[in-house]
Amino acid sequence: xxxxxxxxxxxxLVALNHASVWFASGRRVPVLDKVTLRIGRGERVALIGSNxxxxxxxxxxxxxxxPLREGQIERAHALRQAMVFQHPHMLRVSVxxxxxxxxxxxxxxxxxxxxxxxxxxxxxxxxxxxxxxxDKLSGGQQQQVALARAYAxxxxxxxxxxxxxxxxxxAKREVEALxxxxxxQQPAMTLVFASHNLGQVKRLATRVVYLEQGRVLAxxxxxxxxEGPLLxxxxxxxxxxxxxxxx
Numbered sequence: 001x002x003x004x005x006x007x008x009x010x011x012x013l014v015a016l017n018h019a020s021v022w023f024a025s026g027r028r029v030p031v032l033d034k035v036t037l038r039i040g041r042g043e044r045v046a047l048i049g050s051n052x053x054x055x056x057x058x059x060x061x062x063x064x065x066x067p068l069r070e071g072q073i074e075r076a077h078a079l080r081q082a083m084v085f086q087h088p089h090m091l092r093v094s095v096x097x098x099x100x101x102x103x104x105x106x107x108x109x110x111x112x113x114x115x116x117x118x119x120x121x122x123x124x125x126x127x128x129x130x131x132x133x134x135d136k137l138s139g140g141q142q143q144q145v146a147l148a149r150a151y152a153x154x155x156x157x158x159x160x161x162x163x164x165x166x167x168x169x170x171a172k173r174e175v176e177a178l179x180x181x182x183x184x185q186q187p188a189m190t191l192v193f194a195s196h197n198l199g200q201v202k203r204l205a206t207r208v209v210y211l212e213q214g215r216v217l218a219x220x221x222x223x224x225x226x227e228g229p230l231l232x233x234x235x236x237x238x239x240x241x242x243x244x245x246x247x
Contacts, residue, residue, distance in 0.1 A: 007074045013157050013190055014039045014062055014079070019071035021057055021214075031057045033214035034071070041156070042187055046205035046222070047194040049241065054214040055194035059083065059159050062192060082155040086162040088146035090134035095121070095145055098134040102149045120152040121145070124178060140171025144178050151182050158182070160193035164200065176200055198242065202226055210238040 007015055014037075021032040032054050039045055039062070047055040060066040061073065063083045091098050096117055103113035121127050126144055129137065134145065143163060150158055163179065164172040183191055183204070195201050201208060201222070208225040210218040218238040224230055225238075232239045 007076045010076065011041050012038050013041055013076045015074045016061070017072040017074070019061060019068050019073060021061060021066055022069055030069075030214045032061060035214070035216050037209070037216060037219070039157070039190060039192060041190055044183060044191040044204055044206045045193070046201040046208050047192065047211060048196070048198070048201060048208060049211035052213075053211040055211055056161055057214070058211065059161050059192065059194055062157075063159050076156075079157060080153065080155045081157045081159065082150035082153045083159040084143070084146045084150050084161070084163060086165060087139075088142050090137070090142055090145070092133065092135050094131050095126075095129045095134045095137070096131060099145065099149045099152070103152060106153055116152050117149075120148050124148045124151075124181070138171065140167050140174055143167065143171070143175050147175065147178050147182065151186075155189065157190040157192065160191070162194050162196065165196060172197075172200075176203070179204060198226075210235070210241065212237055212241075 007013075016035050016037045019032060019035045020030050022028050022030045035058065047058060049055055057066060061068065063081055091101070096114065099117035099121065100110065100113040103116055104110050108116065118127075118130065121130055124144070126148060129141060129145065134142065137145065147163070160179070164175050167175060179191070180203070183189070191204070193204070205222045208218070208220055208222050209216055218225065218231070218235040220228070220230065226242070231242065
């Protein structure tokens with residue numbers, strides 16, 4: 001069963017210890033299998049691997065959306081988290097009200113939430129979208145609004161699940177630029193994101209975690225993962241994935 005506790009080390013935000021998740025079925029097949037992982041303050045961690053490797057499940061566990069079947073998760077005291085999904089849900093009201101509602105549900109008074117929404121959208125160059133109907137925006141615009149809304153919650157850890165995978169090339173560049181802008185503005189904020197785009201991983205990540213069948217098979221600084229000699233020698237499956245021969 002899941003154990004839950006608080007971390008003592010102030011530089012570690014979340015720690016997983018032998019964490020496993022499986023869904024109710026006739027066979028107990030883990031989608032996350034004995035994962036031990038520590039995520040520190042200010043890191044930019046990319047989760048990579050083929051479809052079904054466990055990336056989205058790991059993000060949901062980190063965000064508290066999925067309970068562990070075995071193992072333990074520990075969190076820093078007063079950890080503030082926000083998560084942006086691959087397909088953000090937008091209500092059939094204005095961008096301003098979508099944005100403010102998310103902040104209000106997070107405990108912010110409504111008037112303050114509306115003011116924060118205007119300031120945040122304008123600061124990210126999205127002010128022209130304020131009074132547009134949110135569910136009529138393009139996929140890229142919706143993703144940018146969702147990112148700005150998550151940032152406005154002032155999280156200490158921001159989780160992104162394939163933030164650009166369903167977008168056209170122009171929208172991908174815009175969303176990635178917004179993520180980069182957020183990382184630059186808040187260097188102490190931790191970013192954990194799943195991505196199939198290895199170029200994007202190279203540009204955004206300081207650390208790369210490679211998963212396969214729910215297990216962490218490689219966990220290296222980004223420079224060593226893509227350029228160092230360790231990958232081919234010590235992590236052959238990850239090396240084949242990077243070469244495009246798995247996945």
